[in-house]
Amino acid sequence: MKKIIILFHLLIVAIIFSQKKFDVVYEADYKLNYKLSNANNYKKETTFALLINEKSSFFKDLHRYISDSLLVEKKLNTLEEAMKYNTDFRGYIGTTSAKLYVTDEINYAYFGYEEPNNINWKIKNEFKTIAGYKCQRAEATKYGRTWIAWFASEIPFQFGPYKFNGLPGLIAEVYDTKDDYHYTLYAFRKRKYTCKSANNATNVKNLTKEKVAEIFKNRLAGKLRLNEQFIENAEDREYMKQNAIKAEKNYNPIELSLY
Template sequence: MRNILLSFFLLFGLSATSMAQTIDWGNSGKQKRMKSDTIAKKILGPAKYIATYAYTYVRDAADPNSKRHGETILEIGDRYNRFGDRYRLSFDSIYDEGAQRQITVMETTSQLLPLLRKEKFMENIIWDKKTNKEIIQRTAGLTQLYQYDENCPKLNWQLLEGDTIINGYKCNKAKTSLFGRDYVAWYAPEITMPYGPYKFNGLPGLVLRVTDTQNQFDFLLNGFQKVNGPRPIYLWSEKEIIKTNRKTVRQIYKNYCADPAGALTSTDVIVPEETKATVFAKPYNPMELE
């Protein structure tokens, strides 16, 4: 199964995180039915509010026009916040629903593949506000899921003169630095939540937009609402998750970008030489430079 998924990823260039689910793409898909509870998860608590952000990033630092666009989501709970890719969460929801309803894999695949192609943000970030620690889950180029935890970064925000309107909210300006990049943020004091996309927390109001000063990464709020009904904040809990540290995951991803075919052949997948010849190095432009 893993061989099929890795080959599919290599040939069609789907998002790395999308390959973490064990979907059967085989010829018997029309007859197979997904088992219930196929996505292993640890539920941490309910979300009370959600904020969605358009996510824009420059794939290749040498080419400012190589922009890609995605959607991210911030789930806000009493103790935990979660930030991740909106389409990945939709993927999980549809996959679980299909499993519970015993819909055939082939039928569900028609809904899942478009979500995989839209997935752009590769991290699942849980913030435990009680301990002020973060748990990060992510892939690093292929299908393997990694997990590490660290203290939340302490951001040194500088409040600036200037204001603007975003989605009908009056916003004030601030700036900070994080992992080697400088950022300008706009926050809404009337939304009295000191949260924001990614790891941009600590301002006196919800962050509605944040952009690095080189215009390579941008998060822009396009929706904010109170949650109606159950919406769990959770960690993935597959047995195959490798627990490691941030430095190791960054290096694995850097190696993958330099040699994607080499990363694939380091697994148990056999890649034909003619296929290797068509796989080139990928741009390496991480949001975290340090």
């Protein structure tokens, strides 16, 4: 069943694919430890790439980064290869000094929104070393959580993982006080090239953040409609539905509030 759904998604991507480029000067790679469900303490791990130039940054899961690159090069040809790059984080985030530009994939469709880049950090007189860089502590309350960030002044870019930025140096580590989401820098290097597959989303419907959040909350119905195409047994459909409802109830997103 899972293979059929992923193949269906791969076919959609192939049909609507187009490429949007991003000129990269540096790349910062992060590890994320995260807890998607409040039902238990189980944590998962993935990695992200933060592409950086003088004026902006672009953030995406490395699994998605690789699969998008393979699609551009027409080297992702089998279902087994596609399944290797499945990820919980299929969206993209572009950052400038003034705004955040977010593209989310929900039920195999793309939705975009903008929001102000306005995190109010409080810098503390506390230091530690991360990935070989001396970092200073900062704190902020955003998206319904209290965040602790560590930034490296010797890397003069005011960017960081996810939507976190605006400090006088690259953010090397950031996590919430419950440690549900914890980003840590593990590599930073110069990489001057043009990324041809930064954002492969097409037919993006631009909405408000509030509307996109509403669509995401109601995504279960769309998933069920898709899955019902392949599940004939009524008991199997009901079992899947109950599990999905339970998962929705215990879902622990990175953003507990919109702002």
